[in-house]
Amino acid sequence: xxxxxFDYAFWLVGFLLEAYxxxxxxxxxxxxxxxxxxxxxxxxxxxxxxxxxxxxxxGLRSSQYxxxxxxxxxxxFILMYLVVIHFYQQVFAEMKVERxxxxxxxxxxxxxxxxxxxxxxxxxxxxxxxxVVELEQNLSFVGVVLxxxxxxxxxxxxxxxxxxxxxxxxxxxxxxxxAGTYALRNLFPDAxxxxxxxxxxxxxxxxxWAYTFTRVSEESRLVTARLAVGTR
Amino acid sequence: MITxxxxxxxxxxxxxxxSISHCRSILASSRKVGLSDRVREVAGIDGQSSVAxxxxxxxxxxxxxxxxxxxxxxxxxxxxxxxxxxxVFGRACRSIIPSLAAWTERERQSCSYFAAVALDRRISYSxxxxxxxxxxxx
Numbered sequence: 001x002x003x004x005x006f007d008y009a010f011w012l013v014g015f016l017l018e019a020y021x022x023x024x025x026x027x028x029x030x031x032x033x034x035x036x037x038x039x040x041x042x043x044x045x046x047x048x049x050x051x052x053x054x055x056x057x058x059g060l061r062s063s064q065y066x067x068x069x070x071x072x073x074x075x076x077f078i079l080m081y082l083v084v085i086h087f088y089q090q091v092f093a094e095m096k097v098e099r100x101x102x103x104x105x106x107x108x109x110x111x112x113x114x115x116x117x118x119x120x121x122x123x124x125x126x127x128x129x130x131x132v133v134e135l136e137q138n139l140s141f142v143g144v145v146l147x148x149x150x151x152x153x154x155x156x157x158x159x160x161x162x163x164x165x166x167x168x169x170x171x172x173x174x175x176x177x178x179a180g181t182y183a184l185r186n187l188f189p190d191a192x193x194x195x196x197x198x199x200x201x202x203x204x205x206x207x208x209w210a211y212t213f214t215r216v217s218e219e220s221r222l223v224t225a226r227l228a229v230g231t232r
Numbered sequence: 233m234i235t236x237x238x239x240x241x242x243x244x245x246x247x248x249x250x251s252i253s254h255c256r257s258i259l260a261s262s263r264k265v266g267l268s269d270r271v272r273e274v275a276g277i278d279g280q281s282s283v284a285x286x287x288x289x290x291x292x293x294x295x296x297x298x299x300x301x302x303x304x305x306x307x308x309x310x311x312x313x314x315x316x317x318x319x320v321f322g323r324a325c326r327s328i329i330p331s332l333a334a335w336t337e338r339e340r341q342s343c344s345y346f347a348a349v350a351l352d353r354r355i356s357y358s359x360x361x362x363x364x365x366x367x368x369x370x
Contacts, residue, residue: 134236141239144246151250166257172250180243186236208254211306222260227253 003060010199011048017206018045024213030163033218036086037167040079041206047072070132077139080171081109084146087168091153112142133189137182143175155228162220163212165227170208177201255314258307259342262349271352283348285340288315291347298354299361308350315343 018041025031025038050068058064085105089098119135150168159165181197188194267277275291277283283291292312322336 137236137239141243144243147250148246151253162257162260166254169250169254169257173247173254176243176247176250180240180247183236183240183243187233187240215303215307216261220261222257226260226263227256 003055006196007199010203011052014199014203014206015045015048017203017210018042018048021206021209021213024210028213028218030213030218033090034086034167036079036083037209040076040083041209043079044076044206047076070136073136074139077136077143078109078113080143081105081112081146084143084150084171087164087171088150088153090164091150091157091159108142108146112139133182133185137179137186140175140179140182144172144179147172147175155224158224160221160224161218162222163216163218165222165224166212166216167209170205170212173208174201174205177204252314255310256339256342258310259314259346262346263342265349265352267345267348268352270355271348274355275348275351277348283341283344285337285344288340288344288347291344291351295347295351295354298351298358301354301357304350304353308347311343311346315340318343 021041022038022045025034025041031038050072051065054062054065054068082105085101088101088105092098092101147168151172153159154165154168177197178201181194181201184191185194267283272278275283275287275294277287292308295308318336318339322333322340325336326333
């Protein structure tokens with residue numbers, strides 16, 4: 001199996017957007033406020049660069065690529081949790097509960113790591129694609145739940161910072177789409193159409209974040225109640 | 233199987249909710265902006281009435297006739313996609329769930345207002361360009 005022009009196009013666009021978000025974060029002086037997000041985007045860009053190198057050296061069907069892809073993806077999931085926790089800290093900043101959030105985050109990370117370790121240990125003799133897909137599905141679903149709770153808190157606390165809200169919503173879209181796609185792949189392992197979804201999601205997040213950093217200033221505010229589905 | 237199905241359904245529901253809220257956050261930026269008399273005249277909007285949901289496509293055509301500002305393309309495209317999805321959804325549920333159809337109508341109206349604000353900005357930009365060119369010639 002070879003990569004086609006669309007694969008390369010998605011890869012290149014994604015890579016450029018990720019680099020743009022990092023540069024934009026520095027340029028707009030948002031780096032200090034969004035350190036985990038910037039580091040995450042920087043590492044995603046590095047991982048994408050590594051992916052390109054592995055594919056060209058070992059091939060798309062090689063075990064090296066298989067392990068690189070899923071291990072780096074798991075690492076990115078953990079980093080993404082840190083981004084989510086950072087968003088929690090921003091939303092709850094005025095309530096002075098950072099210590100509790102940090103504690104809960106460490107517990108959650110430890111629990112996720114332990115759960116993943118136990119599952120991987122039990123399946124170490126048959127670490128198949130199906131198993132990895134299931135693990136990724138579960139990890140991204142934890143992300144969906146975390147973001148959904150955060151979104152509930154944003155609505156309840158009437159958070160008004162447009163930039164923060166858009167960053168969280170973009171992440172929520174990305175996590176939901178990822179979890180849904182992995183669930184579909186679990187249900188229909190032979191559906192070849194699903195192959196196109198992860199690259200699209202991969203482009204969506206840096207695209208949405210790039211838009212937010214470019215167009216929405218840190219001072220921009222909105223009425224959160226109007227964003228909830230079903231309101232006028 | 234059951235877990236995967238459950239995760240799929242929940243993820244689809246949250247995906248819809250996050251997507252709608254994200255589009256609304258983009259639309260929210262235009263809510264605070266009032267429409268100028270100039271854009272009302274160009275778009276044929278009466279002074280008292282608000283922008284109609286059906287005006288969206290016409291307004292978008294007018295927006296495309298103006299010189300590009302370069303910074304509003306992505307949000308116009310995003311709102312256009314949102315409007316298209318609402319249009320399909322509204323038609324589908326018009327006879328089944330009228331309250332949902334009314335909600336989609338309000339959302340489409342917000343999209344039209346957003347397009348009117350975008351048109352207003354582009355007209356101002358065109359005028360600035362013309363003024364600048366006139367100044368350069370002198």
